[in-house]
Amino acid sequence: MGIKALDYESLNENVKKVQYAVRGELYLRASELQKEGKKILAVEHSSNVCTNMQDVSLYDFLESTSVLGEHVVALCQAPFLLDDPNVGLLFPADAIARAKHYLSLTSGGLGAYSDSRGIPGIRKEVAEFIERRDGYPSDPELIFLTGGASKGVMQTLNCIIRGEGDGILVPVPQYPLYSATISLLGGSLVPYYLEETANWGLDINDLRQSVAQARMKGITVRAMVIINPGNPTGQCLSEANLREILTFCYQENLVLLGDEVYQQNVYQDERPFISSRKVLMDMGPPISKEVQLISFHTVSKGYWGECGQRGGYFEMTNIPPQTVDEIYKIESIALSPNVPAQIFMGLMVNPLKPGDISYEQFVRESQGILQSLRRRARIMTDGFNSCKNVVCNFTEGAMYSFPQIRLPPKAIEAAKKAGKVPDVFYCLKLLEATGISTVPGSGFGQKEGVFHLRTTILPAEEDMPAIMSSFKKFNDEFMEQYEDNLSHSRM
Amino acid sequence: MGIKALDYESLNENVKKVQYAVRGELYLRASELQKEGKKILAVEHSSNVCTNMQDVSLYDFLESTSVLGEHVVALCQAPFLLDDPNVGLLFPADAIARAKHYLSLTSGGLGAYSDSRGIPGIRKEVAEFIERRDGYPSDPELIFLTGGASKGVMQTLNCIIRGEGDGILVPVPQYPLYSATISLLGGSLVPYYLEETANWGLDINDLRQSVAQARMKGITVRAMVIINPGNPTGQCLSEANLREILTFCYQENLVLLGDEVYQQNVYQDERPFISSRKVLMDMGPPISKEVQLISFHTVSKGYWGECGQRGGYFEMTNIPPQTVDEIYKIESIALSPNVPAQIFMGLMVNPLKPGDISYEQFVRESQGILQSLRRRARIMTDGFNSCKNVVCNFTEGAMYSFPQIRLPPKAIEAAKKAGKVPDVFYCLKLLEATGISTVPGSGFGQKEGVFHLRTTILPAEEDMPAIMSSFKKFNDEFMEQYEDNLSHSRM
Known part of the structure; x- marks a missing residue:
């Protein structure tokens, strides 16, 4: 038989050229370690890192809105519940009203196709x-x-x-x-x-x-x-x-x-x-x-x-x-x-408005969470900046911290020997030592010779100090190890 | 300003070459007619025909499974309901058990990404x-x-x-x-x-x-x-x-x-x-x-x-x-x-198995529906074959009927004059006369000079005879009109 259309050699070259590094060595190794029973701190948030990992409902988001939203979509999924005399025992009145509203906008419930552009x-x-x-x-x-x-x-x-x-x-x-x-x-x-x-x-x-x-x-x-x-x-x-x-x-x-x-x-x-x-x-x-x-x-x-x-x-x-x-x-x-x-x-x-049953809870929670995220962004930035050879801009928005890791030449050499990109090498060592799973900066692109990693700022605020101190301990020892080696080899 | 990247002239030619005829003139006209208050029989089943149309939960499918499925997914959407002491009043025990099972397979409920290949x-x-x-x-x-x-x-x-x-x-x-x-x-x-x-x-x-x-x-x-x-x-x-x-x-x-x-x-x-x-x-x-x-x-x-x-x-x-x-x-x-x-x-x-609470209902309903669909396939095929210049193979599977419509030369000529593909011309006339919305065969490809239309066999069994007799009335008059014209013009 000759080469077939779905043999690797024969695939569309554009498919092969795609690089998608978020799913990469780090994710695979983290999955393995987890199977072996190691606790993985999936501070990363993406299909490719969180998957199969036990903790990861990283979002501790608004009960007021998310519970309302999930109530509404649950009712839309099973609209016959709206006719059940007991529906009010499980579902609040505003969820029932919104479910009826959204069902009325569909063309036959959630089981029917919508217009290709959306409802x-x-x-x-x-x-x-x-x-x-x-x-x-x-x-x-x-x-x-x-x-x-x-x-x-x-x-x-x-x-x-x-x-x-x-x-x-x-x-x-x-x-x-x-x-x-x-x-x-x-x-x-x-x-x-x-x-x-x-x-x-x-x-x-x-x-x-x-x-x-x-x-x-x-x-x-x-x-x-x-x-x-x-x-x-x-x-x-x-x-x-x-x-x-x-x-x-x-x-x-x-x-x-x-x-x-x-x-x-x-x-x-x-x-x-x-x-x-x-x-x-x-x-x-x-x-x-x-x-x-x-x-x-x-x-x-x-x-x-x-x-x-x-x-x-x-x-x-x-x-x-x-x-x-x-x-x-x-x-x-x-x-x-x-x-x-x-x-x-x-x-x-269509968030909750003044007058809605859960409006005050919504305001309280949304402000509480935003303020907590602001504190977490600060704890993380300061934590990274306290580490040897790490510098990090403050997270103004989104939900990532992207510190630069200044790897000593010996570390870069060691990575090369191990056949790894230097930041992948660093992130793998971090994972093995601490269970902290991150994404190497090379997956996002960076200037030549400069290295980063990405984490989210989403871990629970109370866990943050321990994560950052575990990171610092690993990082500072890593840096000392490879800088020591450097000075030894100079002697 | 020159031509911009999202001006039509400048788009990726492959995008422009795409033909997608299911969304086409028929759908647009049916939507218009519906807005004007005409009852549309959307016997077609696709996003592009059903959309915005009021009737179309064409599937009268299994209560036993679809209700179970919708119960399960509703609980998965709002998993906190599982902790509500009243959950058993709205949700049957087998739905609760299955919801717990599927939630345990996810990596953080329905709000978290899954592995890119699926759970x-x-x-x-x-x-x-x-x-x-x-x-x-x-x-x-x-x-x-x-x-x-x-x-x-x-x-x-x-x-x-x-x-x-x-x-x-x-x-x-x-x-x-x-x-x-x-x-x-x-x-x-x-x-x-x-x-x-x-x-x-x-x-x-x-x-x-x-x-x-x-x-x-x-x-x-x-x-x-x-x-x-x-x-x-x-x-x-x-x-x-x-x-x-x-x-x-x-x-x-x-x-x-x-x-x-x-x-x-x-x-x-x-x-x-x-x-x-x-x-x-x-x-x-x-x-x-x-x-x-x-x-x-x-x-x-x-x-x-x-x-x-x-x-x-x-x-x-x-x-x-x-x-x-x-x-x-x-x-x-x-x-x-x-x-x-x-x-x-x-x-x-994972359909219901012997021993499951709703198993007998499932068997009864699934057999009932399949038998009804068999009868509907037969009513529709026989209905089409009783029409002048229409021949139709029996629907062995899937859910479509695809009768051939033998258009008289005068009809083809009239279509040409109106600037329409002949089967589009026929289907538009059918829509205007009866409210029956179909898809012209030209959207699927057919041999040169041969014309079809597609319908589903999904309309309710009790509605079927009326739909087919309305179709026959339109079709036979259409054929007579264009064959009459032909004989007149020959005189």
Whole structure:
């Protein structure tokens, strides 16, 4: 027999080129260690790290909203419960009312396909949420619900990328969804570096240089991705920076893809979240009429953390109707996004209001959690900065800490001998010594010779000091070991 | 400003090439008519036809299983209900036990991402189901859960198709998922025609000819799709035919993609469903060791019809481990399939057994429904065959009727004048006259000059005679009108 179509040698090269490092050696080793009975501290939060691990309901999120949300979706899943005379014994009145509302928006309950763009009534609620947030009207016909924000990003890039001559500007470090999708679609990733020493800020001059370099290689730069708040870097973009970015997109004729999935996760007051769309509208014509913008949001982050439901939306601004139709057509191929997550999206964009039964509990809890997350961001940043050869920017938003680990030359050499990328080597040692499971910075991209790791700030506040002291003990011993070796070898 | 990346002129050409006709003029017109207050009989079953229409819980499926399933998933959505002392008042004991079981398989409830391949414990249950069905062991590591069967088909084709030189054999008529995905991925569809006069059978000689023709055009044929039971044609492939197909795939070095989503929907005894995998294993080496097979299944069909949940799986046979890893990597990009649908999949592959509380009700209901569907398939086929210029094969399986409509030349001419494809013209007239919403055959592919329409056999049995008599009245008048015109014009 010759080579077959699904033999590795014969696969689509773009599939093989995809790198997706979040699932990698660390995850596999952590899974093994757990099977052997070791307690793993999965401070990382992703399908690929949390999977199979016992602890990981990392989110201790709002009882008021999440319980309400889960009550509502449970009733929608089993709508015959609404006719049961005992329903009021298990379900609160507001959950029953909302379940009836969302069921009335579906075309036959959760068991029926929805429109491929999502349920019209829920897209309307998303539009109302955007309008309240930004102060500008939003059109439900330009909002598509998706099975998680990732799917929306993939569909959008599929429309933009025509071949390897098409480039997409992506921040480095970046969330690997972007690099992986661009590889899969056979396009070119055009990196722009976030500046660690400027708190992971974005310098428009660097951006300009990245575009110029790409053009010299014959690449047509078609779009720019921003992740705001940043993943893995945690920075929030200022309004001034967003204006510069939008002006740049206008001048360079770029589509802006605004990954804004962490918009509810902000841990300081100096730079609140501000949407790309609001800044675009504020800027007025011609920019507000010209720049093509697609913004993404999700039910997986924020107060909700309903990751396993796979719900998201994207909103299109300045996209011509014919293109909207093309995107609709492409969404139709897989029929419809899942309906339960659409209802979670409706609930997320319709939070409790003054007068609602659980409103006061909601305010109390949401403030309590946000304040706790602010403290956790601080404990973690300070903890990392107290370690030998570790420097770490404060987590302004999102939910990650991304410390730089300055590895001594001997450690880099030892990694090379072990056949490992240096930060993978470090993270594996950390895992073996402490059970702390992290993601090496090389999975996100970093400047040559610079190393990081990513953790979330989500572990329970009371566990945080012990985690950080366990980390410090490992790190400082690691550094001493490899610096000692260095001085010994010099003697 | 120049042309922007999301202007229509500038989009990825593969996106523009996609044809997806199920959402088309008929759907749009039906939606309009419904808004105007006309009662629409959405005998079609798809996101694109049912959407926004009021009636469409077309499935009157098993109370015993669907109520149990919905109870279970409701409890999994709101697991705190399990601690409520009143839970037994609303939820039966078997639902409570199963909810606890499935929650124990997740890594933190429905709000947490699962492994990108799906929850390991549920993949194990799928493997056990396959083993019971086929009599051969199945490996959970070679089963991936997906957000609907469509997503699995799209991922698989993405691995196979490298460019327009790669061809995929697809039956005509076919479910447009295949043609649309192949266009989107920039591959070549190599059609093989099902023979309507042989009850939509598959002739291996025709297949051989299709491959030969494709090769003459320089196309490398890499894979073959079979839909069994057939959509839209409703035929069940015989074991002998499956053996021929597998031998053909072996000889021609083709991956076989077995779309078996309708495996529970069979309405006759002569040709029961038999899986491609069972036939492959039965054939023994070398074929059983060599032919690469991927089989697809879903929670959207069968007794379940949980379309809106978006749950499916695919099983890989004879796929090398390195390729399995590549597919895992690609699935990781969008993190994980939605978790509620994974639980529905677990429930679907674990039906009630003798001794379970609701087992007898399950047997009674499932037999009742299957018998009713058999009667409906018969009423519909006979109804179509009683109409002027309509011929229709019996629906052996799946859930569609696909009658051929022999349009008089004058009707074809009138369609041309109206700027419509002839079967679209006919279906639009049918919709306007009767409210019956169907899908024109041109959306699925058909031989040149031959016309069809697709309906489901799902409308309630008691409504069926009225629907068929309304159809007959319209059809026979239509035929008379255009044949009359013909004879007049001849005079």
